[in-house]
Amino acid sequence: MYVPEKTISPDQLVEKHASLVKRIACHLINRLPASVQLEDLIQAGMIGLLEASRNYDHSQGASFETYAGIRIRGSMLDEIRKNDWAPRSVHRKARMVAEAVREIENSKGRDARDTEIADNLDMPLEEYYKILQDNSYHKVLSVEDMGVGEESMLDNFSDNAPGILDGLQKEDMQKIISEAVASLPERERLVMALYYDEELNLREIGAVMGVSESRVSQIHSQAVIRLQARMANRLSDSA
Numbered sequence: 001m002y003v004p005e006k007t008i009s010p011d012q013l014v015e016k017h018a019s020l021v022k023r024i025a026c027h028l029i030n031r032l033p034a035s036v037q038l039e040d041l042i043q044a045g046m047i048g049l050l051e052a053s054r055n056y057d058h059s060q061g062a063s064f065e066t067y068a069g070i071r072i073r074g075s076m077l078d079e080i081r082k083n084d085w086a087p088r089s090v091h092r093k094a095r096m097v098a099e100a101v102r103e104i105e106n107s108k109g110r111d112a113r114d115t116e117i118a119d120n121l122d123m124p125l126e127e128y129y130k131i132l133q134d135n136s137y138h139k140v141l142s143v144e145d146m147g148v149g150e151e152s153m154l155d156n157f158s159d160n161a162p163g164i165l166d167g168l169q170k171e172d173m174q175k176i177i178s179e180a181v182a183s184l185p186e187r188e189r190l191v192m193a194l195y196y197d198e199e200l201n202l203r204e205i206g207a208v209m210g211v212s213e214s215r216v217s218q219i220h221s222q223a224v225i226r227l228q229a230r231m232a233n234r235l236s237d238s239a
Contacts (some may be wrong), residue, residue, distance in 0.1 A: 010053035021045035048075025102229035188223035
C-alpha cells in the first residue's frame with residue numbers, strides 16, 4: 001500500500017531511501033582517485049540523507065528522492081573538499097597556469113596553445129604537462145560547483161577583487177560558466193561534455209577519443225584551468 005511521503009517520519013524516510021546513498025556513492029567513486037574510499041562517501045552521504053529527512057518540505061513540489069539526492073551528493077562533495085589531499089603547491093601552480101592562459105589569450109585574442117603556456121611559464125612542455133597531471137584529480141567539480149567553495153576556480157580572482165561576486169545570482173553564474181565552456185577549444189569542450197554531461201570516466205573518454213587516459217586527464221585539467229582564466233575575465237569585465 002502506497003504511503004505519501006509527507007506522512008512518513010524522518011527515521012522512516014532514512015530507512016526507505018538508505019539504498020540511494022550507496023547508489024550515488026558507487027556512481028561517484030568511478031570518477032574519483034583511488035585514494036577516495038567508498039565507505040567515506042557512504043558515511044558522508046548518510047549525513048546528507050539524515051539532514052534531508054529533517055528538512056524536507058513536500059509543499060515545495062520536489063519528491064523526497066530528488067531532494068535527498070541533491071543533499072546526499074552535496075554532502076559527499078563537501079567531504080571530499082574538506083579532505084583535499086593536494087599540497088598547496090598544486091593549487092599555486094594551477095593559478096600560475098590560469099594567469100598565463102589569461103595573459104596569452106588577452107594578448108593574442110585566441111586560444112592559448114600548450115607551447116605558448118609553457119614558454120610563458122619558462123618551463124619545458126613536459127613540465128607543464130606534469131602540472132596538468134598533478135592538478136587533474138585534485139578538484140571534484142560539476143558545472144554547478146565551478147564558481148563556489150574554497151579553492152574554487154574563482155578563488156584567486158575573488159581574493160584580488162573583493163566585491164565582484166557580490167549580488168551575482170546563481171543563474172548569472174551558470175550562464176557565465178555555460179558560455180565559457182562553449183568557448184573552449186574543440187577537444188577540451190568534448191572532454192568536458194563527455195565527463196560532465198555523459199558522465200563517462202577518463203578511461204572511457206580515452207577510448208572514445210583514441211588517446212590515453214593520462215592524456216584525457218591533462219586535457220580535462222587544462223580545460224578547467226582555461227575556464228578559470230576566462231571566467232575571471234568575464235567577471236572582471238562586468239565589474
